[in-house]
Amino acid sequence: MTKTAVITGASRGIGQAIAAAMVEAGYRVLGTATTEAGAENISALLGGKGRGYVVDLAVQQSVSNFLEALKQDQETPLILVNNAGITKDNLLMRMKAEEWHDVIATNLSGVFQLTQGLLRGMMKAKFGRVINLSSVVGRMGNGGQSNYAASKAGIEGFSRALGAEVASRNITVNSVAPGFIETDMTTALSSDQRSAMLARVPAARLGKPEEVAALVKFLASEDASYITGETLHINGGMYTA
């Protein structure tokens, strides 16, 4: 039976690569974007093997609407890739409450709400995969990113705790923690920031979204059934747990 995967933030970067890899592997893919245009683009890229939806993870009503739309469309996703994430960097002394709350709401609270909403279907099916995109910054920390680091360290703790809750139902919950990957998130950096970043990577290059997607695809597979509560690092050697 074809399994269905929800991938948040599938309009760009790592999420888009995950959507492509999962379709290639034979899954039905439901990808999200924050705009109608983004969702339509996802539908077009998936070419009948799934579709796009609009969801803003920072807005509870938007997540509820998405969950309701999935129900109406009789979709029963057994795989959830919580990929969407944002940064709003600032030194803590200058950080506005809004910058803190936006990052936590999108990267962490949205993950809670969506995962809770889809977990019942996985429990019923006695199969499920929840894969959460963390970051090397969640372990290493990084000046100017206390909000982002807190959200990513939080998602790893969330994965460990939920992994323990649902392991007996054949549901695994893991985090994938990328280092520096070639996406809009990293191209936004200045060339100085980029050189400083590369100097910290033994592999001397940025990772590709497709490399992260391959790891997510593995975690979603039957072959990864006995891995849960784990964080898998993918960072060209810049940090080893």
Ligand SMILES: NC(=O)c1ccc[n+]([C@@H]2O[C@H](COP(=O)([O-])OP(=O)(O)OC[C@H]3O[C@@H](n4cnc5c(N)ncnc54)[C@H](OP(=O)(O)O)[C@@H]3O)[C@@H](O)[C@H]2O)c1
């Ligand atoms: N790139 C890296 O080097 C790197 C490193 C470590 C971890 N990560 C993590 O990997 C994940 C993907 O990163 P990326 O670099 O591929 O990001 P990206 O290129 O910036 O894309 C972000 C994605 O998230 C969606 N999104 C943004 N705000 C959202 C919201 N409020 N609600 C729902 N979706 C929202 C965007 O949708 P729209 O297109 O509609 O805006 C887009 O699809 C993130 O969790 C990030 O923290 C990335």
